[in-house]
Amino acid sequence: MSGTLDRRWIYLGMMLAVALPILWNGVTGKTFPESPTPPSQACFDAIEALPEGSRVLMSFDYDPASEGELSPMATSLMRHLMHKRLKPVVIALWPLGPTKAEETIANVIKGDFPDRVSGKDFVNLGFQTGGEGVLKVIGTDFRKQFPLDRSGTPVDRLPIMEGITKVGDFPLVITISAGYPGGKEWVQYVSSANPGLVLLAGVTGVQASQIYSYYPGQLRGMLAAIKGAAEYEALVSAAIDGDRVTPPLYTEARRRMAPQLFGHLLLIALIIIGNAVYFSQRGRKAVAQ
Amino acid sequence: MSDAIMNEASPQQGKWWIGLFLAIAVLVAIRASIGEGMGRAYVQTDSTSYSSATGDDGRVMWTAVADGTAGSVTIERVLFASAGEYRAAEAATPGQQAIRISWDRTLGLWLAAFFTLAIFSFLMGDNPAYKFTESIVIGVSAGYWMVVGFWAMLVPKLVAQLAPSMVKAWCMPNLDVSAFNPVALIPLGLGIMLLSQLTPLGRHIGRWPLAFVIGTFAGLKMISHVESDIIEQARATMIPLVAFGDDGSFAPWDSVRNILIVGGVLCTLAYFVFSVEHKGAVGRAARVGVWFLMITFGSAFGFTVMGRIALLAARFEFLFIDWLWLIDPKGQRMVATVSAIAGSCSAILNAI
Amino acid sequence: MVLGADASFLNPDKLLLLVVLVATCACIIASMVLARAGRVPKIRRIAGLEAVEEAVGRATEMGRPILFVPGIQDMDNPMTVAGITVLSRVAGTAAQYDATLDVPVSRSLVMQAARESVQAAALQAGQPDWFDPERVRYITDEQFGYAAYAAGAMARDKPAACFYMGCFFAESLILAENGNAVGAIQIAGTAETAQLPFFVASCDYTLIGEEFFAASAYLSGAPDQLGTLRGQDIAKALIALVLVGGVVMATVKVFTPKSDRAPTAEMAP
Amino acid sequence: MSRSIALLICLLGGLTMLVSPFLPMATEWSNEVTDWFNILAAMAFVLGGGSLLKVQLMRLSARGPGWGYSAVTLLAFIVTLWVGLGKVGVVADPSAPTVAWSGKPDDEGSAFWWIYLYVMTPITSTLFAVLAFYVASAAFRAFRAKNLEATLLLGTAFVILLGRTFAGVVLTGWLPDWASGLRLENLAVTIMDVFNTAGNRAIIIGIALGVAATGIRLLIGLDRSYLGGDA
Structure with missing residues (x-):
């Protein structure tokens, strides 16, 4: 037929x-207006609720193949964290994740928040092989998997890592994930094992329906696909820019x-x-x- | 030579493809001659000097210092610059060298555009450009993963455990491990058994590392699935069938929602029953379960479509923004190309 | 996984996990033992699995190859292991019919396991010469590099039957649509829920989630393997019972503290 | 004999993992073992690379149709391996400027980075993007309202497709507040929240049981096709 x-x-x-x-x-x-759905609003609220200076674990679990959907999320999340003066500790479970993280750091932090210092206000600890095995280990010993930052400094010497021994020491964990290991594994190994910890996930469209079954229990908020990214972008823009024109870097998702x-x-x-x-x-x- | 690129002789199709590629090349050439041109990459050199100091713990620490400091070491890195930055620098000092065209990155950009178009061309049928790209990606990616495995896993997790001082002096100056770790001999042994397969003698012991992987991960996955999928999902489904709002009033919609969730989970589970024929009560439940499955699949399909279109948009953006310089939403260049094209078109029309 | 301050012998946080795990295993093992003792369960028909023979037969008639993809993940994934088990059955049938079977894989450990399994299947089918190790070959670990190869190979070799059994991600639709374009009969099986809709849309038969894991036991036809399927059903029934119990308790709980609440007809969207 | 040892290794490895969450003293084992697998997987690349070389060299020497592509693959493989393992064009890391090999192989400006950015990225992301076309043709072909089940599938996809864009707002935004639950964007959320959650939960529970049963079959050696079957 x-x-x-x-x-x-x-x-x-x-x-x-x-x-x-x-x-x-x-x-x-021109872009279309966005009205946020509850999972995106929940992400925004979870970050808003943190006190200034809190450390946030942010995992870049994707590679260039999915950056069309996920990079705008990473950019907006990073901008929001920086604006709220929170301190992101960046890791990656995908080998190409650290490069994406570096891009986000270069675009957002070095571009718009040049006063923030690596090692004190943010840090990129790079990639660690092992997928869900890594998640299992950081449940008890964070430094075993991430002993150095990306430029080779031992984490013991980084002020931002003071007192952090396991993943449960972070009040908030964000994963931006394109597949395996990603959102599901973070729920399985990290969120389920640390009831006090808040987990947010930015996921691709294909994962969204599967990840939805963990929301809002094991997953406090989620950004689903480019629509979720656009909604979040709109939320962050409204909070930071107000009536001013948002820089083009932060309208990427809405343009798409x-x-x-x-x-x-x-x-x-x-x-x-x-x-x-x-x-x-x-x-x-x-x-x- | 033709048998090197043709899998089967089809001269008719071959001509068609050559025609198509030529047409694209002509269009690109026309585009490149309009306005500010297209597809160039610019770079600038970042040079930083570092000077060393020994910390309390005896470790050597390097910090960035002003250029020309005595005893400092300078590292030069070549970093991207945008076309707009290049134009601004040229306008200030013509012939400057701080920001310049990078020929290798420009070549890369054009190559990337070629690969992008070659993959898209597969939608119209198999062709030499696609086959070339396919061969490239197989070779490059196999090599790529070997390199990543070597530098990200074998060196830090295996070699560094067995010969720390060598690794420290060679490529990981910040390595914390200082003593030989005999435990690392176990994975080394398993790896050697695995690779022994490449020799005729090794077929039998090559099975052992495989058995090790399958056994341990069967155990690991059993635990994680039972914990997060059976216990947690069942727990999340134990919800009251009658719901009340925060103010204590009956919430009919929430009640319906809860009943649907509980009923849906039970009926869909019934679909997965194997040892009972799907007849009678089980059959009816399984039928409802299939409805739930279909709605689940439909929603997953809809969501995935979103993702795929976003990815396609990103590829077109690469072609239009980075390569063809047709539009400039990020404001990286100074001239709006579309207006330049419009200008050129009217100029051509006037000339005619 | 959190270490208690008192390093007691048994971690008390995990008691529930222990109970559920033991109960699940007990159901499965007990049913297996019973089946071995002669109480073999009757398993319902699973359409995708009945079509395996038909697909192999069709490929033989048409003189075109069979493509088997055991997913793109490594042997640490249970789906890959299940895929390899199904592969051994498909290979057995293909060897009997003397059909060509291509197994491109994306992990070298999987290549090793797949070679073992195909060779053993050929031996068992009495066709040891049919096995050609080069037909089970490694392509690349890169997901889309692998997909690029598979799409090209399908366009050129025009397989008559395609099996996708294992763990799949985005490449699922690249495989299934290209298979469809060359008119192959396609049977897929995966527990990767996000990819199921695409297989359902593009393949002739799809084994959904648990069905896929049941496939190896079903195809083997061995009593003890079929027994484990009944074990799964018993565990499922237990879960359903506990679930219903939990729902009833949760519902009762809603009424117990403030039973004087009057239901209203307000619609709360 | 070798098969019996393999089965024993499989059983012991599995049992270690099964007891590790319950015994505080055993937590470390499972972490260690996970590391081993990763090392093993990295060493297995050599096996894959060997197989790739063998197949392509055979094709090249046979000079069959399309042998030129085998040459391209071989060349691409060898060049990538060489620039990656040799860290061609990599400058020293700022934390140790005097150690020439301290930089990362994929630092901006290195040859390996160039290959990654200009070869790997465009090819893999375009292959990914091609799915948008396949999704369209699959939807056109397969989404026929033949029966109730198929209608549910396509109807749901319909609502989600509309509800997740501005079209949903345009089409049903006029609905009054008391019926706002019927607006497409809210309907999409309801489908995800209720039906999709229920369906996925049951699938997930089923899969967990399947994984458990498969695990048991593997550990007790009932399923051993990866070792060469029952032969």
Whole structure:
């Protein structure tokens, strides 16, 4: 039945549905308004609730393949943490995570909060192989897995790490994850084992439905896909920029919502056409019989 | 030579593809000649001097100092600069060298654009550009993971445990381990057994490390799944069927929600029953369970579509923003290219 | 995993886990022992598994290869192990029919296990010469590098049957759509819930979650393996019972402290 | 004999893991063993690399159709390995400027970084992005309202697709507040919160049981196909 339409037409349609809004957006600079859903609002509130100077563990569990969805989240989260004068301790369970973390640090901290000092106000402890094994170990001994920061300084000498021996010592943990190991493993090994700890997750669309079953119990808040990123971006912008114009770095997710809309509309149109064809053919067959 | 790139002889298709690639090349050439051009990468050199001091614990600490400090060591790094920064620097001092074009990164950018288009071309059918890209990615990624495994795992976790002073002097000056750790011999032994497979004698002992991995992780996963998936998920489902709001009033909607969740979990579990035919009560429950499964899959599908479109948008952004310089939402360049293109078009039209 | 201040012999925080774990294992092991003693359960039909033979047969008739992907994760993942077990059954059938079986893998440990399993299956089928170790080969650990290979190979080799049994992530749809484009009969099995919708949409049969883990026992047909399936069902029934008990208690609890609350008809969206 | 030892290793490894959460003194074992696996996995790359070399060299020497691609793969593999292991273009780390090898292989400016940024990243992320096209063709082909089950699947996808963009706001934003639960964006949340939660929970519990049963079958040696089956 699908033979009636060469799938390449569908591909062409999708290409135009995504490419044209990007160009339109690039020329006009317009974005759609966002109203936050509860899981995104919960993320925002959890960070707002922390007292100034609290240390937050932030894990970059993704790589370039998913940065389209996750980098805007990381950027907004980092901006929010910095604005609230919280201290992120950055780690990664994916080998390419630290590079993404460095990018976020360079864009947000070095660009907009140049007074913050590495080792005191934030730190990147880099990547550790072992996936969920790492999570298991940091449950009891954080420094065993992350003995040095990314520039090689032992964590014992970093003021930001003072008194932190296990993952439970952080009041808040954020994972930005694209798959395995990621949100699910953080829930399994960290959130379940440390009842007092607050876990937030930024996840890709594909993980969202699975991770949803942990919210709001084992997972206090979540940012689901680019929509979650856009909502969070809007929340943070409203809190920090107010009426001023938000710098383009912090509108990335909202800019991506226009291609999103047209992509979705195309898909819906395709489903409707597919069904219309199906039912008309079925009707014809029934008449023929 | 053609058999080196053709898997099967199909000259007709080959011509079609060459035509397509040529057309793209012409379009790109036209684009490159309009306005400020396209696809260049700029860099600047960051040079920092470091000077050493010995701390209380006897460790040598290096700190950044002003250039030219006596006894300091200078490290030069080449870092990205944006086209806008380059233009600004050129406007201030023409011919300056602080910010300059990087030919290797420009080449990389064009290569990246080629690979992007080559992968997209697979949607229209298998073709030499895709096959070339496929061969590249297989080779590069296999090598990539070997390198990552070596520097991120073997050196710090194995070699550094066995020969700490050597590793410290060679590549990990901040290594904390100081003594030989005999426990590291166990994974080394398992690894050697594994690699012994490459020799004809080693087939039998090659199974042992495999058995070790499978056994330990079977145990580990049993624990984690029972703990987080059975206990926690069951606990999360033990909710009252009748719910009241905070003010003590009956909350019918929350009650319906709770009843649906509990009922849905039980019915879907019934679908997974194997040793009873799906007839009678079990069959009816399983049928409802399938409905829940379908809704679950539908929602997962919808959410995933979001993610995939965002990724596609990111790739188009790479092509439009970083390579073709068509739009500039981040304000990294100084001239709006679309208006430049419009200007060029009107100039061409006027000329005609 | 938190160490108590008093390093007692048994960690008290984990008592519940211990009870549930022992109960689950007891159900499974007891059913297995019973099955061995002759009380073999009758297992319901699982559509995807009945189609295995049909798919292999079709590939043989058409003279086109069979593609088997045991997921893209390593042997530490139970799904990969389950996939390798299914592979041994598929390989056995393929060896009998003398069909070509391609097994590209993305981890070298998986390659080793898959070679062992395919070779043993060929031996058991009485076709030791059918096994060619180069048909079970390592491609790359990189998820999309692997997907690029698989998509290209499908377009060129046009397999008649594709099996995807193991742990899959985003590449699931790349595999399934390309398989569909070359008209292969496709059977998938995974417990990676996020990928199930794509397999359901693009494959002919999909083993969902627990069904996939049951596949190896089901295909083996051995009484003790089938027994473990009944064990799973008993454990499931126990969980359901506890769940219902918990729900009843939670509901009763709502009424006990303030039983004078009058229900109202307000809609709280 | 070798198989019996393997089964014993499998059983002992599994039992260690099974008791470790309950015995405080055993917590360390499981951490140690996890490290071992990672080392083993890193060493296994050599096995994979060997297999890759062998297959590609065989193709190259046979000069069959497409042999040029084998040469490309081999070259890409060797170059990546060489620049990565040799840290070509890597400058020393600021924490130890005098130790030439102290930099990270993927530091900005190194050859390995260049390969990562300009070869790996565009190819892998474009392959990922191609899924947007496949999703569209799969939805067009497979989402037919043939029966109740299929209708539920496509109906849910419909609501989520609309509810998660601005289209949802436009289409149903006019609904009065007392019916706001029916607005598409809220309907999408309800589906996730209620139906998706229930469905996923049951799947997750089922999988956990499947994993437990598979674990037992492996530990007691009932399932040993990875060792070469029952033969």
